[in-house]
Amino acid sequence: xxDKLFAVVLRHPVLILLACLILTxxxxxxxxxxxxxxxxxxxxxxxNPQLVAYESIQNIFNKSDNVAFIVIPADxxxxxxxxxxxxxxxxxxxxxxxxxxxxxxxxxxxxxxxxADDMIVEDLVMEEQTLDxxxxxxxxxxxxxxxxxxxxxxxxxxxxxxxNVTVQLPMIDPVAEVPEVVTKVRxxxxxxxxxxPGLEVKLSGIVMMNNSFAExxxxxxxxLIPIMFGVVVLTMLFLLRTFSGTLSTVIIIAAxxxxxxxxxxxxxxxxxxxxxxxxxxxLTLAVxxxxxILSTMxxxxxxxIAKRDALLDSLRINFQPVMLTSVTTAIGFLSMNFSDSxxxxxxxxxxxxxxxLAFVFSITLFPALLMVLPVRVxxxxxEDRDWTRSLAAFVTAKRRILLPGMSVIMLLLIALLPMNxxxxxxxxxxxxxxxxxxxxxxxxxxxxxMTLMEISVDSGxxxxxxxPAFLKTLGEFSxxxxxxPETDHVSTLTDTLKRLNKNMHGDDQSYYRLPDDRExxxxxxxxxxxxxxxxxxxxxxxxxxxxxxRVVGTFKNLSSNELVSLEERVQDWFASxxxxxxVMTTGPNLMFAHISQRNIKSMLSGIAVALVLISLLLGxxxxxxxxxxxxxxxxxxxxxxxxxxWYLIDGQVGLGLSVVAGMTLGIVVDDTVHxxxxxxxxxxxxxxxxxxxxxYAFGSVGRALWVTTFVLVCGFMVLAQSSFKLxxxxxxxxALTILIALIVDFLFLPPLLMLFxxxxxxxxxxxxxxVEK
Numbered sequence: 001x002x003d004k005l006f007a008v009v010l011r012h013p014v015l016i017l018l019a020c021l022i023l024t025x026x027x028x029x030x031x032x033x034x035x036x037x038x039x040x041x042x043x044x045x046x047x048n049p050q051l052v053a054y055e056s057i058q059n060i061f062n063k064s065d066n067v068a069f070i071v072i073p074a075d076x077x078x079x080x081x082x083x084x085x086x087x088x089x090x091x092x093x094x095x096x097x098x099x100x101x102x103x104x105x106x107x108x109x110x111x112x113x114x115x116a117d118d119m120i121v122e123d124l125v126m127e128e129q130t131l132d133x134x135x136x137x138x139x140x141x142x143x144x145x146x147x148x149x150x151x152x153x154x155x156x157x158x159x160x161x162x163x164n165v166t167v168q169l170p171m172i173d174p175v176a177e178v179p180e181v182v183t184k185v186r187x188x189x190x191x192x193x194x195x196x197p198g199l200e201v202k203l204s205g206i207v208m209m210n211n212s213f214a215e216x217x218x219x220x221x222x223x224l225i226p227i228m229f230g231v232v233v234l235t236m237l238f239l240l241r242t243f244s245g246t247l248s249t250v251i252i253i254a255a256x257x258x259x260x261x262x263x264x265x266x267x268x269x270x271x272x273x274x275x276x277x278x279x280x281x282x283l284t285l286a287v288x289x290x291x292x293i294l295s296t297m298x299x300x301x302x303x304x305i306a307k308r309d310a311l312l313d314s315l316r317i318n319f320q321p322v323m324l325t326s327v328t329t330a331i332g333f334l335s336m337n338f339s340d341s342x343x344x345x346x347x348x349x350x351x352x353x354x355x356x357l358a359f360v361f362s363i364t365l366f367p368a369l370l371m372v373l374p375v376r377v378x379x380x381x382x383e384d385r386d387w388t389r390s391l392a393a394f395v396t397a398k399r400r401i402l403l404p405g406m407s408v409i410m411l412l413l414i415a416l417l418p419m420n421x422x423x424x425x426x427x428x429x430x431x432x433x434x435x436x437x438x439x440x441x442x443x444x445x446x447x448x449x450m451t452l453m454e455i456s457v458d459s460g461x462x463x464x465x466x467x468p469a470f471l472k473t474l475g476e477f478s479x480x481x482x483x484x485p486e487t488d489h490v491s492t493l494t495d496t497l498k499r500l501n502k503n504m505h506g507d508d509q510s511y512y513r514l515p516d517d518r519e520x521x522x523x524x525x526x527x528x529x530x531x532x533x534x535x536x537x538x539x540x541x542x543x544x545x546x547x548x549x550r551v552v553g554t555f556k557n558l559s560s561n562e563l564v565s566l567e568e569r570v571q572d573w574f575a576s577x578x579x580x581x582x583v584m585t586t587g588p589n590l591m592f593a594h595i596s597q598r599n600i601k602s603m604l605s606g607i608a609v610a611l612v613l614i615s616l617l618l619g620x621x622x623x624x625x626x627x628x629x630x631x632x633x634x635x636x637x638x639x640x641x642x643x644x645x646w647y648l649i650d651g652q653v654g655l656g657l658s659v660v661a662g663m664t665l666g667i668v669v670d671d672t673v674h675x676x677x678x679x680x681x682x683x684x685x686x687x688x689x690x691x692x693x694x695x696y697a698f699g700s701v702g703r704a705l706w707v708t709t710f711v712l713v714c715g716f717m718v719l720a721q722s723s724f725k726l727x728x729x730x731x732x733x734x735a736l737t738i739l740i741a742l743i744v745d746f747l748f749l750p751p752l753l754m755l756f757x758x759x760x761x762x763x764x765x766x767x768x769x770x771v772e773k
Contacts, residue, residue: 006315010308013368020365027259030266035175037270038214040588043341050591053584057456061550062540067185068205069163070443074198076159079140081131088125090192094165097184102166102535106143106154110536112499114507121531151448152489160446167207182211202439204450206588212436216724217276224718228283231714239707240294244373249290251369252361256286260354272343275350277719277727282354284715288670288708289362292318295704301377311367321677324621325670326359328614332666336659338606340598344659388702392695395750403751410637413644420647422600424560424654426592429725444557448488451555451589458582462545466521471514473578480573481553486566489554493541500524560593599658607662614669627676630756634672634749639664642737656726660733668741674701675745679753690757694750709742
């Protein structure tokens with residue numbers, strides 16, 4: 001069957017070209033359906049328990065997505081008439097941001113105070129207010145003594161303040177809604193920075209983080225893919241010295257990427273940060289098929305074989321190993337469907353389709369191109385061939401040292417694997433060149449972190465939040481949470497009630513405590529809410545029937561382990577102090593903290609399934625259970641060694657790295673399959689013993705292996721330059737694993753084969769020259 005296919009391809013290359021190009025064009029049309037979804041919720045499946053909890057709280061209380069204007073005056077003092085007036089203007093303009101439902105700042109803070117028997121509620125900084133020294137001192141004192149403001153809206157030193165805009169996206173068209181908000185936000189930012197030289201306005205918040213996901217991915221696609229093409233072209237030109245072969249390879253890469261992304265569009269997928277890196281991966285993986293076919297073809301042509309015969313011979317020899325490596329690579333990426341994070345499932349599916357398309361194009365479109373284009377190869381003598389002969393001689397001569405030596409190195413690196421920590425810090429998903437990261441780091445250092453935990457406490461009865469016992473528990477918890485070393489700020493209803501109780505007693509400081517009467521608490525809240533202006537009510541803290549309250553803790557930018565530990569302490573506090581109340585903890589940071597651990601567990605199942613399928617496939621293809629089992633070691637060890645080495649490099653395994661073992665499993669098989677197929681060819685068809693078969697494998701496929709590895713490593717190292725840490729770490733560890741795989745297949749697999757595949761021959765050991773095809 002395959003011989004008929006090859007005959008048709010080589011006999012009618014122009015028709016094959018047209019057919020492949022038409023199919024590619026039809027598939028590519030689907031790419032118009034691809035849109036980029038930047039909402040961080042895309043990282044979580046619909047049944048993710050943390051997402052379910054988060055959506056539940058968001059439905060009970062107001063949405064908490066926000067944009068934070070970090071306003072930094074040139075003179076380092078926010079308490080000046082000019083700066084407070086500026087804050088007033090920014091606060092007013094911020095209401096014009098699309099979908100904004102609330103704006104909080106120093107100037108519009110609803111300050112309450114007593115005037116005889118009346119309670120006055122008004123903006124802390126009135127528009128027409130004369131701000132003399134005494135007024136400025138009063139404002140500073142209020143801010144520094146009001147827990148709602150201090151270290152949340154204004155810093156203790158008074159050098160920076162925040163205008164926080166709560167945004168409630170309708171989620172009708174999320175692709176357009178976030179950019180719409182960001183466009184207006186940046187317009188306000190640029191306006192005030194242009195009008196006020198020396199003023200700096202930085203942008204943080206959940207909406208800006210969402211937008212950064214999209215911008216980082218689009219920036220990578222605009223820069224990394226062109227760089228990747230450049231790397232591939234230059235590498236192939238330098239190592240293979242063939243223009244037509246390089247051009248044909250680039251066409252295969254382009255066709256594979258376009259058709260795979262088009263298929264994703266037809267299937268209804270949308271792009272996210274991880275899945276947007278699919279073209280880069282397809283690009284590197286498509287190269288391997290072409291290089292193997294080219295290498296064997298050039299090998300034959302250098303010996304004087306005509307181009308058509310050499311190409312036909314190359315297709316026959318490489319069909320099985322190329323198909324096998326393509327299928328195993330696709331299986332490895334398909335194992336990412338076990339991931340708990342949908343973007344990584346999409347990434348695995350897109351790349352798997354791209355890999356299989358690359359295989360189809362490499363045995364149809366690629367040879368058709370080579371038949372049409374002129375290909376010239378200079379004949380060389382045997383002694384002029386590359387260094388793989390010397391490496392083969394070294395490995396066979398030193399096999400008794402290499403096998404135990406490599407085994408020790410492998411075991412040492414694998415032993416380091418469990419020492420990695422499952423950890424994530426979603427702010428650090430972006431490198432320091434990203435404006436969102438710069439703004440958030442500045443906010444952490446000068447005001448408060450962006451790590452939030454929302455804690456819903458349900459009293460279990462309507463108007464139950466006014467119960468003195470409930471308020472007492474809530475107050476004690478708020479004090480406990482505020483005392484934790486990680487805490488920057490706590491937003492809690494008890495602070496408001498204490499202030500109202502003081503106001504209703506003539507601002508007597510001794511009454512700055514919680515009311516001890518249920519009816520009194522209810523009356524205070526009713527009176528206060530009736531006095532609040534539109535958009536500044538208590539719906540962000542209370543539910544409709546006042547049975548539940550939301551406490552929001554703001555913390556230093558914690559890692560996932562630290563945040564999960566804090567969550568456990570919160571739950572333990574309520575279990576031991578107030579088990580009668582129902583407590584729910586959630587928040588975007590907490591969701592990301594849990595997903596890495598969930599993803600590791602789910603991916604272990606995927607790797608197990610992929611491993612079984614790949615092992616069965618190798619056993620059948622190699623027609624030997626023994627060689628199928630032998631191949632497991634060099635296929636499994638590289639990923640384990642890579643993670644062991646990662647402990648020495650970083651030691652933190654997050655969401656991006658949790659999928660590396662699955663995605664590299666198939667890629668790593670490439671080296672092993674090609675080496676074993678050539679080894680078994682020499683053993684079965686040329687009667688070579690194990691030593692000569694190893695030398696033959698090095699001589700016939702060694703060059704192709706190190707060239708493909710070099711291209712793959714370069715490709716994934718380009719991905720490692722991404723400003724999006726998920727992609728950068730994934731690219732770096734994948735490149736590291738692929739490089740380790742080549743070292744293992746060159747220095748460990750051959751001695752292993754010679755140990756377990758001994759043969760008793762009476763003839764002298766043959767060299768690679770004696771086993772030429």
